[in-house]
Amino acid sequence: MRLQSLHYSSTWLQLNSSDRVLSSSIYTSPRKHKFVAASSSSSKPQQLSIKCNVKFRPCIDIHKGKVKQIVGSTLSDLKESGLTLVTNFESDKSAAEYATLYKEDGLQGGHVIMLGADPLSNKSAIEALHAYPGGLQVGGGINSGNALSYIEEGASHIIITSYVFNNGKMDLERLKGLVDIVGKERLVLDLSCRKKDGRYAIVTDRWQKFSDVFLDEMTLNFLSGYADEFLVHGVDVEGKKLGIDEELVTLLGKYSPIPVTYAGGVTVMEDLERIKVAGMGRVDVTVGSALDIFGGDLGYKDVVAWHSQQEALTV
Numbered sequence: 001m002r003l004q005s006l007h008y009s010s011t012w013l014q015l016n017s018s019d020r021v022l023s024s025s026i027y028t029s030p031r032k033h034k035f036v037a038a039s040s041s042s043s044k045p046q047q048l049s050i051k052c053n054v055k056f057r058p059c060i061d062i063h064k065g066k067v068k069q070i071v072g073s074t075l076s077d078l079k080e081s082g083l084t085l086v087t088n089f090e091s092d093k094s095a096a097e098y099a100t101l102y103k104e105d106g107l108q109g110g111h112v113i114m115l116g117a118d119p120l121s122n123k124s125a126i127e128a129l130h131a132y133p134g135g136l137q138v139g140g141g142i143n144s145g146n147a148l149s150y151i152e153e154g155a156s157h158i159i160i161t162s163y164v165f166n167n168g169k170m171d172l173e174r175l176k177g178l179v180d181i182v183g184k185e186r187l188v189l190d191l192s193c194r195k196k197d198g199r200y201a202i203v204t205d206r207w208q209k210f211s212d213v214f215l216d217e218m219t220l221n222f223l224s225g226y227a228d229e230f231l232v233h234g235v236d237v238e239g240k241k242l243g244i245d246e247e248l249v250t251l252l253g254k255y256s257p258i259p260v261t262y263a264g265g266v267t268v269m270e271d272l273e274r275i276k277v278a279g280m281g282r283v284d285v286t287v288g289s290a291l292d293i294f295g296g297d298l299g300y301k302d303v304v305a306w307h308s309q310q311e312a313l314t315v
Contacts, residue, residue: 055261055307056272057110057261058107062114064116065121066124103132111231114140115140137159139158160187161191161202169212169213189231193233194235200248200251201214202215207235228258231263233262253281253283256282261286262286266287
């Protein structure tokens, strides 16, 4: 069988009449993955297994200074929203203690999220960064004025959503400004989304406000020019233990040109494998409410063991 070379194409994204930006090339895969069939002398169809480096990314969600697991779609600053805050779990351990646990288990690239711009949450987040310098990303209320301070406190990356997707629009100047301040290599864009008219719309402001930016091939390619990673919560299933949003995971695995972490709906170990397969071995995963360290039934140590197995499979 004759080998055929891969073909590349590029997509232009029209931002406005005076600002055209060439998006990153659309490609088959930017990372190396091995797809190997299990050996068998049988004539039966062979099931493919995926060997790749899918990572478990731990999380620390902080609300009013406490580590909590909250159904994010119920969190709002707007009193008139009529929403009732749903808290799945509140820990008696500090954010720094969780950070120390992740450090001891060699888990990198986890995220600390401040679910509210209050002094107690900020203090708790900084304590976590000090406990695991360089091992955690941080997000929540970050802007051009305070972004660099979190890097100086030990964050590997800052995570941005509402500051860039402002008032339902993407503010490209703000995004460029953040890149100038901390560098593309230290910036994670949170592209958490909800279904709207059959498409995934990026949501902001505690996931209550739909932006006019949809998560698709063109958007992912364009934004990859300004970020080191993406973080994507499937908001419709996040915190509800309903199972993963497999359609969203498939989209991310197919189109994200840079590392991407999916969050939302993981309940059992099989969900990790589903993410691995649906994401074509290219989508990392975070788990929150389901873990026993957050009051759930899924063993944290089991997930860490699964993570170690993925590392061992990498060739």
